[in-house]
Amino acid sequence: MTRALRRLASLRLTIWVLAALAVLFLAGLWIPQKALFDREGYLRWVAANPSLSRVLDATGLTDVYASPIAIALWVIFFANLLAVMSARFPVILRRVALSGPIPDPSSGGFPFVRRLPAQGPGGLDAARVVLERRGYRVRRDGERLRAVRNRFSPLATPAFHLSFVVILAGGVATSLTRFQGRVDLGVGERFTGSLAQFVSRPHVARFATLPAERFDVEAVAPTVVDEVPVRLEVALRDVDGTARSMEVNRPHCSDAGTCYVLEDADVAPLLLVLDAEGRELEGGYVRLKLILGKPAQARLMGLPLEVRLFPDWQRVGEEDATRSREMRNPALQLAIVTEDGRTVRKTLRAGEELAAGAYRIRFAGWRYWIQLFVRSERGLGVLLSGFGLAATSLALRLLFFSRELVVALLPADAVEIAGRADYYRALFSDEFEAVVREVATALAAIPRVA
Amino acid sequence: MAPTEAVFYWAALALYALASAGLVYAFVFRNERFIPRMLVLTFAASWRTPALRALSVGTVPLVVLLMGFGVTRNPTLGPLAASLRSGWLVVHVFFAWLAFGAYGLATAGGIAHELKRRGVRRAERNPAWDRLPALERLDELIFRWILFGFIADTVMIASGAIWARDLWGSYWSWDPVEVWSLVVWLSYGLAIHLRLTRGWKGAPFARVAIAAITGMFVTFFGVSFMVEASSHVFNVR
Numbered sequence: 001m002t003r004a005l006r007r008l009a010s011l012r013l014t015i016w017v018l019a020a021l022a023v024l025f026l027a028g029l030w031i032p033q034k035a036l037f038d039r040e041g042y043l044r045w046v047a048a049n050p051s052l053s054r055v056l057d058a059t060g061l062t063d064v065y066a067s068p069i070a071i072a073l074w075v076i077f078f079a080n081l082l083a084v085m086s087a088r089f090p091v092i093l094r095r096v097a098l099s100g101p102i103p104d105p106s107s108g109g110f111p112f113v114r115r116l117p118a119q120g121p122g123g124l125d126a127a128r129v130v131l132e133r134r135g136y137r138v139r140r141d142g143e144r145l146r147a148v149r150n151r152f153s154p155l156a157t158p159a160f161h162l163s164f165v166v167i168l169a170g171g172v173a174t175s176l177t178r179f180q181g182r183v184d185l186g187v188g189e190r191f192t193g194s195l196a197q198f199v200s201r202p203h204v205a206r207f208a209t210l211p212a213e214r215f216d217v218e219a220v221a222p223t224v225v226d227e228v229p230v231r232l233e234v235a236l237r238d239v240d241g242t243a244r245s246m247e248v249n250r251p252h253c254s255d256a257g258t259c260y261v262l263e264d265a266d267v268a269p270l271l272l273v274l275d276a277e278g279r280e281l282e283g284g285y286v287r288l289k290l291i292l293g294k295p296a297q298a299r300l301m302g303l304p305l306e307v308r309l310f311p312d313w314q315r316v317g318e319e320d321a322t323r324s325r326e327m328r329n330p331a332l333q334l335a336i337v338t339e340d341g342r343t344v345r346k347t348l349r350a351g352e353e354l355a356a357g358a359y360r361i362r363f364a365g366w367r368y369w370i371q372l373f374v375r376s377e378r379g380l381g382v383l384l385s386g387f388g389l390a391a392t393s394l395a396l397r398l399l400f401f402s403r404e405l406v407v408a409l410l411p412a413d414a415v416e417i418a419g420r421a422d423y424y425r426a427l428f429s430d431e432f433e434a435v436v437r438e439v440a441t442a443l444a445a446i447p448r449v450a
Numbered sequence: 451m452a453p454t455e456a457v458f459y460w461a462a463l464a465l466y467a468l469a470s471a472g473l474v475y476a477f478v479f480r481n482e483r484f485i486p487r488m489l490v491l492t493f494a495a496s497w498r499t500p501a502l503r504a505l506s507v508g509t510v511p512l513v514v515l516l517m518g519f520g521v522t523r524n525p526t527l528g529p530l531a532a533s534l535r536s537g538w539l540v541v542h543v544f545f546a547w548l549a550f551g552a553y554g555l556a557t558a559g560g561i562a563h564e565l566k567r568r569g570v571r572r573a574e575r576n577p578a579w580d581r582l583p584a585l586e587r588l589d590e591l592i593f594r595w596i597l598f599g600f601i602a603d604t605v606m607i608a609s610g611a612i613w614a615r616d617l618w619g620s621y622w623s624w625d626p627v628e629v630w631s632l633v634v635w636l637s638y639g640l641a642i643h644l645r646l647t648r649g650w651k652g653a654p655f656a657r658v659a660i661a662a663i664t665g666m667f668v669t670f671f672g673v674s675f676m677v678e679a680s681s682h683v684f685n686v687r
Contacts, residue, residue, distance in 0.1 A: 011647050018636050025629045033624070065624045180619065225529040232532050248532040249616050261619040373619030380621060387608035391601045398597045398642075423646070424594075426587040 009083035017077045024073070028064040031056055078168060085161045092154045098137065102144040105406045105418030112419045112432045115410070116439060119446045123415045126442040127407045134435065136405065145407040153422070156397035163390035170383025178377040179208035179258070185217045186268050186285050186369040190239075191260075202374070209376050211258045214239040220265055220368035224326045232265055234370055257376050264371040266291045267309055269332055270364040273301050274353070281359070287369045291325065300336070301359060308333040313349065320347050332363050403428055405435065415443065512554050519671075538613030545606035552599030553638070553666055559592040560659035567653055589651055592659045593642075600638045607631055627669060634665035 007013065032045050046053040053062065060067025105113055124145055128138050136147035181202025185191055193211045195202060204210070215236045223231035236244040236252060246252040246262050253259040267290050272283035281301065288296040290309035298305045312323040313331035320333055335345040338357035346354040348363040403421040410416055417436055421428035562582055569579045582588065610628075611621035622628060641658045644650040650658065 011643065014643065015640065018640055022633050022636070025633055028624070028629065029626055174621075228529045229532050230529050230535070249536040249613075251616055251619075259615075259619070261616065263619065375619050380615070383621070384608055384612065387604055387611075391604040391608075394597065394601050394604075394642075399594070424590050426584065426590050 102146040105416045110418035114436045118415045130438045143409040147405040150400045150402040153402040156393040160393035163386045167386030170379045173379025174377040177207045178205045180375040187367045261373040268369045269366045272362040274360040306335040541609040545602045548602035549599045552595045556595035556659045557663040560656040563656035630669040
């Protein structure tokens with residue numbers, strides 16, 4: 001049992017676990033990950049590599065960060081951490097205690113030792129004054145002084161390791177309480193909180209809080225400067241009439257803890273399908289990814305349609321072009337395959353129509369639509385506190401390192417000073433020499449006893 | 451020549467800042483050019499310590515490489531995208547510079563340590579090695595730089611997580627740059643552990659300091675070349 005615990009607490013195990021995690025993360029860069037690729041792209045890769053994807057899927061390597069291997073490695077890592085700390089904590093407690101016998105300066109264990117002449121018994125008091133002035137906590141026991149600076153610094157070691165557990169607790173809490181999903185809303189549409197409104201099935205963890213807010217999207221106002229979208233403001237109105245707003249980098253968060261993050265905005269053209277007599281057969285706002293100028297695919301009356309947007313349309317020779325990415329003079333280039341297999345193409349401005357066999361397609365108008373990332377989770381504060389604890393503990397332990405000096409009054413009218421420090425022997429040597437100089441000056445100033 | 455170049459550089463950066471959204475944002479636009487300057491400034495600040503002056507020898511190759519990379523980038527001035535307009539950008543990027551700068555200095559210290567250690571063993575002793583700090587002191591400096599970098603790295607990751615939560619909805623999304631930042635953080639954490647619990651000092655620790663910088667290069671340069679699906683875009687325009 002003791003041997004098993006010793007192995008669990010070994011640094012060798014830490015190194016192996018961290019190396020294995022690094023290899024796993026490296027694999028995640030090459031192997032397509034379900035969570036990082038769009039569904040269609042992932043399915044295309046699966047179709048192209050059926051046997052390989054089956055093997056990788058079965059071993060969890062297409063979702064490496066949540067794979068059984070990764071979880072097992074994290075479990076070993078934290079078990080290793082706890083085992084190390086349980087073994088070291090009592091030792092650290094003994095170290096920070098100022099009580100206990102003061103060691104002999106010349107007993108070894110002190111890399112720096114100096115002997116100074118002293119006049120009578122006042123030498124220790126003079127040394128004490130110097131050490132206290134330099135920020136040392138001093139205790140006297142008989143003819144010896146023990147002085148420690150940054151005495152509690154060693155406690156930062158378990159605090160640092162505790163921070164990993166706090167980070168883990170925060171991570172577990174956020175994942176157990178997480179609700180997240182995406183919803184697309186056009187201007188004028190209402191978010192009802194219904195799960196059916198989400199683009200795909202949202203992630204609802206065991207203890208998740210479902211969104212309870214109801215609001216309408218009132219307006220979307222993008223600002224583009226030199227073709228760069230520098231601002232995107234969205235005005236919302238709660239069902240009780242309260243006005244809200246959100247921007248990129250400024251989500252709308254409710255009192256219940258659900259946040260609505262603005263992920264994207266684009267243009268939804270209003271396309272109507274009319275028959276020869278002008279009766280409306282089908283139509284509506286079609287939410288498409290158009291604003292970046294790439295063609296998007298849609299279907300109307302079962303016919304495949306390719307749509308391309310020119311936000312600030314102009315004709316350059318025979319070609320359609322756009323002056324900017326701002327919706328100043330929008331035009332749609334439509335290409336539709338008719339029932340007889342012909343492709344009909346035309347560029348339409350608002351109100352214009354395209355004749356496609358038995359139908360007419362009218363570009364009747366447009367509005368913005370937004371994509372919201374809806375999330376709620378608890379425990380992020382705990383997670384960030386863990387990082388804060390880690391950084392603070394490291395600074396306390398290793399930048400404000402503890403130093404220890406022992407001063408002993410020797411029988412032959414002399415004092416002996418010995419010193420040691422954690423981690424920084426060379427840097428401490430400067431401080432030790434300075435202390436010795438100051439103590440020597442203080443000793444020399446003691447009046448000689450007649 | 452170096453001070454003249456520095457005057458022109460900082461003046462250009464100030465003009466750039468005036469013409470764009472602000473000083474910090476101007477720095478972000480010139481990430482790859484600013485980091486080497488920060489390394490140079492660090493040494494300028496410690497110029498009164500003669501032992502540290504000689505260490506600049508170790509950073510010069512890194513500075514030249516980064517500046518060479520910087521001049522290949524597009525210098526066009528443009529407005530800052532909405533996604534980058536966040537106070538967290540300032541915190542995140544500032545601590546990234548501190549972390550990467552400190553790791554860079556640790557690497558330089560490691561190189562200097564290795565060169566001096568080999569140099570002093572030769573029969574014909576080169577007096578130039580005396581201008582570098584003593585090996586023991588150099589070793590402690592490397593450790594302190596790694597430590598400072600690690601603390602700054604921790605703040606960088608945490609502030610990035612807070613920013614990501616507002617921008618992407620999730621504080622951690624296993625983006626390749628996030629993953630490699632974690633790998634770098636764990637690597638330097640391991641280096642600190644090796645020092646504290648295994649007593650790695652001198653040559654082995656200097657080699658660790660040199661090797662560990664690889665992860666930083668993969669994060670900052672490698673991922674951009676290897677992966678297209680990263681949400682982190684270092685070449686901001």
